[in-house]
Amino acid sequence: MDLVVKRFADTVVLFPLGRVDHATADQLKADVAPHLGPCAPGRDRVVIDMTGVEYISSVGLRVLMLASKQAKAQGCTLAVCGLQPVVREIFEISRFNLVLQVFPALREALAAVSAAALAAFEAA
Amino acid sequence: MRVRFWGTRGSIPVAMSSAEVQRKLVTALVAAAGRGLDTPGKARAFVERELEFSVSHTFGGNTSCVQLETGDDDYVLCDLGSGARVFGNNVLATRGPAGHRFHVFMSHLHWDHIMGFPFFMPAYLPGNHVRIYGCHDTLEEAFRRQNAAPSFPVDFARMGAQIEFIRLEAERDYDIAGLRVRAKRQHHGGVSYGYRIEKQGLVVVYSTDSEHKQDDPEEVRGFVGFFRDADLVIFDAQYSLADAISVKEDWGHSSNVVGVEMCQLARARRLCLYHHEPIFDDERIATLLAETRRLEEITRGDHRVEVLAAYDGLEIEL
Numbered sequence: 469m470d471l472v473v474k475r476f477a478d479t480v481v482l483f484p485l486g487r488v489d490h491a492t493a494d495q496l497k498a499d500v501a502p503h504l505g506p507c508a509p510g511r512d513r514v515v516i517d518m519t520g521v522e523y524i525s526s527v528g529l530r531v532l533m534l535a536s537k538q539a540k541a542q543g544c545t546l547a548v549c550g551l552q553p554v555v556r557e558i559f560e561i562s563r564f565n566l567v568l569q570v571f572p573a574l575r576e577a578l579a580a581v582s583a584a585a586l587a588a589f590e591a592a
Numbered sequence: 593m594r595v596r597f598w599g600t601r602g603s604i605p606v607a608m609s610s611a612e613v614q615r616k617l618v619t620a621l622v623a624a625a626g627r628g629l630d631t632p633g634k635a636r637a638f639v640e641r642e643l644e645f646s647v648s649h650t651f652g653g654n655t656s657c658v659q660l661e662t663g664d665d666d667y668v669l670c671d672l673g674s675g676a677r678v679f680g681n682n683v684l685a686t687r688g689p690a691g692h693r694f695h696v697f698m699s700h701l702h703w704d705h706i707m708g709f710p711f712f713m714p715a716y717l718p719g720n721h722v723r724i725y726g727c728h729d730t731l732e733e734a735f736r737r738q739n740a741a742p743s744f745p746v747d748f749a750r751m752g753a754q755i756e757f758i759r760l761e762a763e764r765d766y767d768i769a770g771l772r773v774r775a776k777r778q779h780h781g782g783v784s785y786g787y788r789i790e791k792q793g794l795v796v797v798y799s800t801d802s803e804h805k806q807d808d809p810e811e812v813r814g815f816v817g818f819f820r821d822a823d824l825v826i827f828d829a830q831y832s833l834a835d836a837i838s839v840k841e842d843w844g845h846s847s848n849v850v851g852v853e854m855c856q857l858a859r860a861r862r863l864c865l866y867h868h869e870p871i872f873d874d875e876r877i878a879t880l881l882a883e884t885r886r887l888e889e890i891t892r893g894d895h896r897v898e899v900l901a902a903y904d905g906l907e908i909e910l
Contacts, residue, residue, distance in 0.1 A: 490812065490857075523891065526833055526849050527806050533837050554890050561883045562833035562849045 479585035485520035488528030519550035549577035599654030599675020602867035652904025676708030690719030698726035700784035778802035780844035819858035
């Protein structure tokens, strides 16, 4: 699977594309890891925009859970946004909507995590 | 082959509270208003056809015990939770006190899976034969200990039936009671074992108290192979996926989401959600079932998996 990366001020936005399942979850984990490393209180926040993800399996959700745990341990912010209808249902059935910060779209996610990132997004 | 569920609850037996019974009655009476249900027959038909399962029934509260009716005279069970008490009483009531042979496959020896045995009346009656199979080296000790003082007033030695304990090895095929049986080691505190049981082309997988960490592709492939083409997979779905890999990680249980995925990968025909969370009421389990069916539907490829939720008294004809 592919991953597009964009930066808005102090926030990195990751755009995974395709299916996140048994075949691709390790790739997502490896792709996300370098962006989580610098994530710290007040800087290098991470938002994962799932607009391009058509399906996510339990293994993919586990990658998001591990990323969230790492972010919490580092005292930084990780948010998820842009769930397609099927992915949104999977989040709800698995209760991931209750344990991750999930926002309808990137603008809402940036507004929640960083005013500077939102300003950069709207200026872009 | 027919599969009968005598106990389906996880961890500890539960009973409906009087408030829950009242809530069901109120819901049913409001739904029945103006329907002219003035005979038992009309009332029964209304209850069976028009009320939600969670209103007209209960999923029940006995702990793990599942019977496989194989067409032979011998009885075959998986686990001896509190549901075994009901099963044993049913045998005595319908088939008489003695002359019975039981084969029991034990997933593990946690209390909720053995607690029915001190109340399993056929074990007290001479002329019966109980063969208990398992992979734990403490198999016999666990059963003897729970019948000993100070835990129980009637010692194991006073049980009148012939009782045998037979150690099995995982990943090896056995022919027992006309069945092909294979055990598989599972993640659970103290280790548990699932059983793949086959007879004349029909396959039942009993896989409870099993955490699927899914961090090892080889292990995932192993379970998919264990579930492969099963007619029925009885699956521990006690937790939500989010709980199972966060606050309840390493507690030894799995989720409905993983159950659906494993059965899809294995092309199993039926998934039966089992070992229900004891804090869930009937409405919550019914919601869980509806959500799981929806998940199966929106993630289905070219293979459909029928999704069921076990309840005490459920019978599945294979």
